[in-house]
Amino acid sequence: MTKADLENGPTYGVRKAIIAIIAGIMILFLLGVLFGLTKAMLDNGAMSGIDFGILISTILAIVFIAFGAWKLWPIAAPEPIAPSAKKSRNLMIFVTGIGFVMGMAFALSGEPGDIALFSNGPINPTLAASILFGWLIIVPLVSWVWWKSVDEHEAAIYLQSSAVAAHVYFFLAPSWWLASRAGWVPAQDPMIVCSIVIAVWSAFWLYRKYA
Numbered sequence: 001m002t003k004a005d006l007e008n009g010p011t012y013g014v015r016k017a018i019i020a021i022i023a024g025i026m027i028l029f030l031l032g033v034l035f036g037l038t039k040a041m042l043d044n045g046a047m048s049g050i051d052f053g054i055l056i057s058t059i060l061a062i063v064f065i066a067f068g069a070w071k072l073w074p075i076a077a078p079e080p081i082a083p084s085a086k087k088s089r090n091l092m093i094f095v096t097g098i099g100f101v102m103g104m105a106f107a108l109s110g111e112p113g114d115i116a117l118f119s120n121g122p123i124n125p126t127l128a129a130s131i132l133f134g135w136l137i138i139v140p141l142v143s144w145v146w147w148k149s150v151d152e153h154e155a156a157i158y159l160q161s162s163a164v165a166a167h168v169y170f171f172l173a174p175s176w177w178l179a180s181r182a183g184w185v186p187a188q189d190p191m192i193v194c195s196i197v198i199a200v201w202s203a204f205w206l207y208r209k210y211a
Helices: 003-008 010-044 049-072 083-108 125-149 152-181 190-210
Strands: none
């Protein structure tokens, strides 16, 4: 078996997905810590030696994880990429970037110690309007353009992932609602349910695309 066989074999896509998921989750978590610490220091108007040490350690950890993911990222043998595939990839990166910016802005809007995504407290109206514009206008528009640019194989994977996510919501939401009425679990939070559905959708899409 040649190197090209190993690089283009069935494990190639799985390795990419695993590295992307693990490194992405770790970096997002550390970025949340970094932004939260920065916001706390700005609110307090001072930085202690411990704060500075945590700040530098967090930045170094982000750099280390990103560098490690780059070094471990499998390199496939060069092959031509169709224009539609390039367009689809660029649109996916664009939407991910928008989501990251909105998520960080939303996280910084919460009170210290709160997880804004799972909080029902008030937020700045201007921030809410900006997020709603991105979520209801920009993201659907880019998603429609992406849908028109993908091939039949990619569209089939997307539809399968959507079906799996819809079934998760179909069973999860009523079950949680019923269990909460029985007093077994806390009241249902729509954003937690939404996050679970999106996580399942993304995981299945990555598995079908790269496995």
